[in-house]
Amino acid sequence: MTQLPGQDDIRAAAALIAPHVHRTPVMQTDMLTEGMSLQVKLENTQKTGVFKVRGAFYTLLTQPVPEAGVVAASGGNHGASVAFAARALGHRARIYVPEIAGPAKIGLIRETGADLEVVPGAYADALKLARAFEAETGAMQVHAYDGFGTVAGQGTCTLEWEEQGLDADTVIIAVGGGGLIAGAMAWLQGRRKVIAVEPELAPTLWTALRDGPDAEVEVGGIAANALGARRIGTICYDLARQFGVESLLVTDEAIAEAQDALWRGLRQVVEPAGATALAVLRSGVYRPEPGEKVAVLVCGANPAPAVA
Numbered sequence: 001m002t003q004l005p006g007q008d009d010i011r012a013a014a015a016l017i018a019p020h021v022h023r024t025p026v027m028q029t030d031m032l033t034e035g036m037s038l039q040v041k042l043e044n045t046q047k048t049g050v051f052k053v054r055g056a057f058y059t060l061l062t063q064p065v066p067e068a069g070v071v072a073a074s075g076g077n078h079g080a081s082v083a084f085a086a087r088a089l090g091h092r093a094r095i096y097v098p099e100i101a102g103p104a105k106i107g108l109i110r111e112t113g114a115d116l117e118v119v120p121g122a123y124a125d126a127l128k129l130a131r132a133f134e135a136e137t138g139a140m141q142v143h144a145y146d147g148f149g150t151v152a153g154q155g156t157c158t159l160e161w162e163e164q165g166l167d168a169d170t171v172i173i174a175v176g177g178g179g180l181i182a183g184a185m186a187w188l189q190g191r192r193k194v195i196a197v198e199p200e201l202a203p204t205l206w207t208a209l210r211d212g213p214d215a216e217v218e219v220g221g222i223a224a225n226a227l228g229a230r231r232i233g234t235i236c237y238d239l240a241r242q243f244g245v246e247s248l249l250v251t252d253e254a255i256a257e258a259q260d261a262l263w264r265g266l267r268q269v270v271e272p273a274g275a276t277a278l279a280v281l282r283s284g285v286y287r288p289e290p291g292e293k294v295a296v297l298v299c300g301a302n303p304a305p306a307v308a
Helices: 007-020 052-062 077-089 103-109 123-137 148-161 179-188 204-211 234-243 251-266 270-284
Strands: 026-033 036-042 070-073 093-098 117-118 170-174 193-198 246-250 294-298
Touching: 007 052, 007 148, 007 170, 007 179, 026 251, 026 270, 036 270, 052 148, 052 179, 070 077, 070 123, 077 093, 077 103, 093 103, 093 123, 103 117, 103 170, 103 246, 117 123, 123 170, 148 179, 148 294, 170 179, 170 270, 193 204, 193 270, 204 234, 204 246, 246 270, 251 270, 270 294
Parallel strands: 036 294, 070 093, 093 117, 170 193, 170 294, 193 246
Antiparallel strands: 026 036
């Protein structure tokens, strides 16, 4: 049976990684949705531009790292975070990313000095090579979204948000493989409503909740290099079933519009994945009840170059 992180695990993670990560800002704004004030947490301002550095540091700080170092497969952000954490802690890192990761994320990984291999295909293809490298060398695999340490580390984002005065009935979070929302569910334990948001072209959790945890999907669209897992993480699936979390789907057009809104309203440059949670509100796919307090997690800041 899969081990699920609990609040004590997330508290321990928060204490351990505190010297290594940013405490990211929270703000209340009426600049993103007409006639409605939202609370947003700008996790896009995290080191490496993404929440994944939390899980990367916690994993490397709590497991013995072999001489061969660490290995990770990634759509880009996880690889950059693992490489960043490995360099900070003095470990070697081998990172596999698919070509669709894009130049910004590939460049970010290269800046860390990690051993990087860009491979054809999607995240699943990079994961196959990472597993082969692990078997060949004994390097430690750091999973992008379905490891206990990864999820406990990501859960520190929501713990931190509550410490900062999270004032919401409903928290909206984008989903790829499910590590971020799994951490949120593990921390909140059903105390607030959690809504998952996925692109229509990468409906990984949505499909698993309909067809079962082994369901796989074809992924594509503008957020595929961050939300492009073909299969949902077991930890995320188990927690989503336990707490009755549903997934809502948004179009690429809605994601792009929300990405633009974050720039126009808050001057925040984010990648499509970072705007996906907001898209569910701006598109009307989710309509809050009168008086419902809503919070949105903005989670990724590594878009392709030349943002308009």
